[in-house]
Amino acid sequence: MPRHVAVIMDGNRRWAKRAGLLTSQGHEAGAKRLIEFSEFCFKLGIHTVSAFAFSTENWGRHKIEVKCLMSLIQHYLKSKIQYFQREETRVSVIGNLTKIPESLLRTVQEIEEATRSYKKKHLILAIDYSGRLDILRACKSIVKKSEKGLIREEDVDEALIERELLTNCTEFPSPDLLIRTSGEQRISNFFLWQLAYTELFFSPVLWPDFDKDKLLEALVSYQRRERRFGCRV
Ligand SMILES: CC(C)=CCC/C(C)=C/CC/C(C)=C/COP(=O)(O)OP(=O)(O)O
Numbered sequence: 001m002p003r004h005v006a007v008i009m010d011g012n013r014r015w016a017k018r019a020g021l022l023t024s025q026g027h028e029a030g031a032k033r034l035i036e037f038s039e040f041c042f043k044l045g046i047h048t049v050s051a052f053a054f055s056t057e058n059w060g061r062h063k064i065e066v067k068c069l070m071s072l073i074q075h076y077l078k079s080k081i082q083y084f085q086r087e088e089t090r091v092s093v094i095g096n097l098t099k100i101p102e103s104l105l106r107t108v109q110e111i112e113e114a115t116r117s118y119k120k121k122h123l124i125l126a127i128d129y130s131g132r133l134d135i136l137r138a139c140k141s142i143v144k145k146s147e148k149g150l151i152r153e154e155d156v157d158e159a160l161i162e163r164e165l166l167t168n169c170t171e172f173p174s175p176d177l178l179i180r181t182s183g184e185q186r187i188s189n190f191f192l193w194q195l196a197y198t199e200l201f202f203s204p205v206l207w208p209d210f211d212k213d214k215l216l217e218a219l220v221s222y223q224r225r226e227r228r229f230g231c232r233v
Pocket residue numbers: 009010011012013014015027028030031034052053054055058072073076077125182207
């Protein structure tokens with residue numbers, strides 16, 4: 001079983017369009033699916049689930065859609081605090097959170113605080129996240145520390161970079177499996193460093209329809225693969 005499963009939840013708008021619904025209803029269905037998805041992953045013993053909920057590039061979407069997504073994420077998190085406490089699931093939100101609404105930022109702080117002590121299940125939501133910016137931030141932080149004389153060139157290694165990335169909140173920063181739904185086969189600036197040896201699974205199913213059977217299909221595919229990490233024979 002993978003320890004960390006990452007997911008790019010793609011296809012909400014197409015799902016809504018096909019069903020004759022509003023875009024916002026597609027995202028609502030997507031949010032509901034994420035709860036079922038993470039619950040099932042945790043039941044199967046997967047430790048970390050990370051979901052790409054809003055990319056830095058998504059700020060470029062129509063103002064109304066952005067507002068709707070921010071408000072959906074805020075309500076979702078606010079209404080699920082007790083649920084995550086009951087389930088003993090830690091929730092972390094990673095990304096450049098400087099542009100998100102104040103109310104969402106407060107809710108993020110609240111849910112992180114309320115669930116920080118849980119160790120066995122970890123849900124990571126990437127909001128206003130960009131893989132390139134994550135690496136850039138890490139580089140800047142290392143340069144600053146070096147200028148202050150806190151680190152030397154020989155200290156800079158993969159482990160140090162990993163500690164500077166936003167995924168430093170989990171003990172399993174590199175996903176074992178990445179699932180992307182809706183038929184698109186790209187990474188779209190999600191985790192870049194972290195995906196170096198991740199197994200990729202692309203499903204044609206739109207995210208709101210990605211049910212337990214589809215998840216099992218992805219996990220079976222993962223289990224059939226031989227992970228060599230570039231060296232094992
Ligand atoms: C944590 C939480 C409550 C999440 C909110 C819901 C959610 C699943 C958000 C993902 C948003 C998003 C940009 C999806 C991609 O589908 P798309 O909109 O690009 O659809 P398309 O590919 O059909 O255009």
